[in-house]
Amino acid sequence: MHFQSSSPIVLLQLTLLGVLHAAKWTYSGPEGEHHWPKHYPYCGGAFQSPIDIRSELLRFDPTLRPIEVQNYNLSPNEQLTLGNNGHSVQISLPSKMHISSLPHRYTAAQLHFHWGSSNQPTGSEHTVNSKQYAAEMHVVHYNSDKYPNMSMAVDKSDGLAVLGVLIEVGEFNPAFEQFLRFVNGIKYRDQRVQISGFNIRALLPARLDEYYRYDGSLTTPPCYPSVLWTVFRNHVTISRKQFLSLATALYSSHAQDSSPVPLNGNYRKLQLAESRVVLVSFKEDDQSWINTGLLVPILVSSALGFVLLVSLLCCLLRQKRSAAEQDKSKRAAYNIGDRDECGSRV
Template sequence: MGRCNLGLPTSALYETVTCVQEERGTMHFQHQLAVFICILLTEFHLSAAHGVKWTYTGPDGEPSWSKTYPFCGGVFQSPIDFQTELLQYDPTLRPIEVRDYNLSTLEQLTLGNNGHSVQLSLPSQMHIASLPHRFSASQLHFHWGSPNKPAGSEHAINGNQFAAEMHVVHFNSDKYPNISVAADKQDGLAVLGVLIELGQYNPAFDQLLAYINRIQFKDQKVQVPAFNIRSLLPARLDEYYRYDGSLTTPPCYPSVLWTVFRNPVSISQHQFLSLATALYASSEQELNLVSLKENFRSLQEADDRRVLVSFRDGRGLAVMMTPPFLRRQVVQHLLAGDLSDLEDEGMSRLLPHLAHKPGAGKMSTDRKHQHSWSRTFPNQKLPKVKSQDGASLFTSHWKNSRNTGLAGKYWPSDSKLCFTTLEQRVRHRLKGIPTDRQVVEAVKEAVFPELNLMSYLDCKSELALSTIRHLLRHRHTDEAAELEHTLNKVGQRARKTPSVLQMISEDANQAGLSTATTRKSPHSKASLRPHLQEVEWED
């Protein structure tokens, strides 16, 4: 494209139009127009999604985040409450290894007030070495309560909130060049969470708090001498909670591998007050100054997620997780149609039960809303999340399983689920001018099965019914009936909850697929057989 560089968003629509006009002699006009429209939509989306004011309270507060940032109303959100029933002991979790955290005092770091928190920039040589990829440090920041209510941590343990919380944010530097590129990728970020309680004076934190009065107002920054960042972390890095979650501020991308340390660090009452009383969310020029306090997000639903822990808590918490290879076999059986083998091999216990499990979150208890895409948009199909080669992750594996049986392992590690691209695709497929709620629900329906399956294979989620429905979307309904029979034999199920067979049939009907006969009863196999696409089976 020469100097126009249409591969990147331009800074103004005028520049885009001029660029297309100048290139008219070297491009086919239709291709030209398509590129222009694509950039126009992207530019519109970016201008709408960035630079929009958001706050923790007031008209732009947390309840309104999803109007501009739909993932904030989506799934796999953070923070969460580490309830005992969500915890699962994983003896394979290694102690966290942080490298190059002891910075030279000759180095300078930038400490700033961004209007939402106090943030310290970090050099990328700092990294976590105990994860599958190298995660390089980018910044750390804080969340806290108020002088009258020193309960401002984002995560909680069985409902107990701490005074504050520190997040050390890292990005996957093996795969992405910087944190901006990594932020909206499914495997892009890893955050170390440190719970902070009121107690003894902590000299390590004074290396930041000593400069707090020089960044009172939004956008103010100051250079501070570097120090040993490790001194801000708990003494023990081998005890922690681990789960798949999201950014806790807009745009709330579910791109974070969370590690929250079990043992809090302490700061004194005086240190806490210096953080909670000195700062403003407003710039110095504003007439009405707003104090920067209570900058924490409310607790989010669990969404069928599990929380892996690296410790036993002394109360018998020794539930072992199911090995990932068994979970892969479950997915392979579902894809290949070997449903009877699930019970023969004792793996049917890994399938979800429809009865409510305490602490399982809204994706378990609010199943009546799981068809929101079909109900809201009866003539549209659920948008497929696509991998880099343009094929659906599940459809691609489906074709491979037909050719190779169960020889290949299902493991979507090659996929890069890009949430910005997903949102743009969803908005494009919604006709007319969709409401904010419609966009949120469409994004939620599109992203949950992908995240749930990947998290399930890593043992950090339960396999949700909506994900099973997604896996079976190319199946005949008699195949779904076989699964229904398997679930019935294993389950002790709550009959008031819609069955897998009913859900698949309902989806087919609402998608505009005709049925072979008029439905006579909800369990009539003949009446629930839509004309689905023919597929081949290994068995």
């Protein structure tokens, strides 16, 4: 996750974070994620994100309240900064936006995205039972009850809260078009444009009461284990054209660089869950048998049972038909014999 904005306070935060992010890093190549721990020790430590949210990690927690977001519907008169920081597309958010349903007030700072490529449209960071989605949005908040700004909160164990939204390619999403239509203005690293405010809530799933919750980290250097993760159970959709506007229109290099480097596949590989538990705010349907080796035996047994039932019905019908024919034959023989004894013609 990356933190930048045009306001003086957040510019100061960016300057401080620039020191933390001094070493160059990428998702692949010589500065790829396998080399992150050399310059950022936390990247090789514990409580790292993202993870595969597997059924066996889940534990229902009835105390988890629906997520409540405040002031997410921004006026068109408000100006937001849309930027390309070389690692992602990012939108700065006003401090009046916050989450009110957590133990502390968490104030919004920015949102950004991770996505795949046109050849491999699977780029979400979190996966659910090994299913990877096309993209993922992170809405980043910091604990403003305890810390005055992002730079002070970013490395604290209770410093950050991030809302994770899984994105699938499907129906056109008008909310995402509010900023995607401006991406040609930020094709290269460090380019920024101003866009009008819009309803950020519309970027989230309709239901905010169903989610996964666990303790994790930033998914980019310096990988501080300071994030309370909330990953929504229900995904949102964007059209293939909208997905391609992310996957094919942007570069992680500067405009003046002689060899432009495409900006795609910007997601971190899965990290070990280790001893962590993922709390869930909902009771999953009991479909665990679908993910085990029981499905095939159940289907085979059902098919055999159906065949046996059909065979039994056919046998009963044959017996009934045979009995009916025998009864008919007896009646016919009786009638014929009766006429003969009476001298009737045969």
